[in-house]
Amino acid sequence: MTANAKADSKDLFQYLALYDENSEDHENFVPFSMGAPGAESLAGCNQLLDKATRILLSDDGEERFTFQYGPCKGYPGFCREMAKFLSSEYGQTVSREDIMVTAGATQGLHLVATVMFNKDTPVFMEDPTYFIAVKILREDFGMNIIPVPTDSEGINAEKLESMLVQHKPTSIAGQKTPFWGMVYTIPTFNNPKGYCMSPERCRTLIRLARKHDVLLFTEDIYNMLHYDDSPVCPPRLMSYDNHMDEDFQGHVLSNCTFSKILAPGLRLGWIEAPPRIMKYLEKSATAWSGGAFNHYTSKVIASALKEGLIAKHLNKLRKEYRERMDIACSSLRKHLPQDVKVDYPKGGFFIWLELPPSVDTMLLLKLAVEKYKINFIFGASTSPTGGCRNCARLSISFCDKKKIEKGIVAFCEALQEMMETSKGQ
Structure with missing residues (x-):
């Protein structure tokens, strides 16, 4: 790379003045601020994606589908392979019907917040939480952020219920969905606190969501990055919303991404949600226009999943x-x-x-x-x-x-x- 090309090569972190690989002193600087994979973590992505792409593009019969708009919900092959992969990682069956392709976790949040809720909708957020999510919901979308304190087990359920009662409207007329509000949570290896929400706290959240008709929006971004010897991830919040319960309706949405387990530059993620929630997303005009939010990349990753590369x-x-x-x-x-x-x-x-x-x-x-x-x-x-x-x-x-x-x-x-x-x- 020439000196001029190097100088022109910028990424998000340089623009934010968090870290600049082109600076003279970058070798001596330690950026603990960066919640992203570094060079060592990204090593091997070239070979992985090259192999997966070659497999995909070797089928000439798929060409007219690969480079066309995809189905609103996403390429069925991706949903199928993703369901198999998640079933193995989570240690419980995941249905392909509950998966929708997104262009990453941020776009997943954008989709849900704008398609399912109105401006000024109450969003109950852990305090502290992912700092950019606060800005997205409050500044970009104009939603009503209501902070809820946390402890070592997760969001304070007693405080949350008190706030739910305080802010619950007398009527849901004019709401886009049955949910009048949203609880934004990062229950597994939380950002920034690192905890996993306790099973008791998870059960309480499910009970509160069912009682007060709010959506539990979970950022399941770090779940697969567990460092014990268990063959499966810690139980996620969605697993406590058991469809066998008599009062089950579907109150949990799982928002996920490949940014932490593969590469942020792919801009690929997925939403997992029960039919009650999914119908609003897959039938939205946004999805209809997008024709799968990242169709080509999802087909590449479907090949990678099938080959065991991921x-x-x-x-x-x-x-x-x-x-x-x-x-x-x-x-x-x-x-x-x-x-x-x-x-x-x-x-x-x-x-x-x-x-x-x-x-x-x-x-x-x-x-x-x-x-x-x-x-x-x-x-x-x-x-x-x-x-x-x-x-x-x-x-x-x-x-x-x-x-x-x-x-x-x-x-x-x-x-x-x-x-x-x-x-x-």
Whole structure:
């Protein structure tokens, strides 16, 4: 690559000033802010996609279908192979009829929020949560964000029910669907806190959704990145909405993506939902016009799934990320001051730290970037209320193992300096 071409090569992270591979000092910088796969995690995508593409394009009889608009719900072959893959990963049967192709998790959220709900619809969100989702729902769509506190088991169910009662309308006239509101949650390897919602909390959420007629929108993005020796993922929230229950109607939608288990640049994801919910999405004018939101790529990935390439790549990622998480957690245990609270996760990308109340992590971030050459996500940016000011999110997904170990030491040194400075004031 020429110097000019390198200078012109920009990605999302450079535009956000999070990390610039073209900078002179990028080799010494540790970007713990990045919730995305790094170079090592993306290694092998060329070969995987080349093989899958060759398989797809070798069938001349498929050419006129491959490059045409697809079915509204997506290529049936993708839905079939995805259902098989998910059934194996989740340890329970997933129906192809419950799957719809999307152009990634963000587009899935966009589709649901705009097709199924009106502007000003109440959206009950975990506090803290995925910080960009707050901006999407509040600023892009004009929805009414209602933060609900969380603990180590997930969203506070008692607080949630109180808010549901407070905001429930007397009439649903004018609503697009039977759901008057939406609960946005990341129940498995949560972003940013890393926890898995407890079984008891999951059951309570299902009970509340059925009682109050709200949609449980779950971001099931990190579920397959579990680092224990179990052959299947932790139970997802959808598994608790049992269709054998007498009062089952279908209150849970699972929003998923290949961004964390393969490559963000594919812009491919899927929604899994029961017929009661799916009918609004697949029959929408948006889906009708789109003709499958990422038809060609879904056909490539269908080939990859059928050949076992995705499962093989995922196993490689789990091994790599497990080693990174072990290094990060081990180093934190060794170097963190004693009065810092950490819940060490068993999967996903993120480690959440609760620092002493005197530490403002926005100021800590400034010190960390300028002096210690690391960054992270400061807590207040993840909170719809601007809370969590003494909290920080570290990500293990982007950096290699050497950088993680070096970066954790630097983070702890920056924190120690900040704490000593605050004591002296």
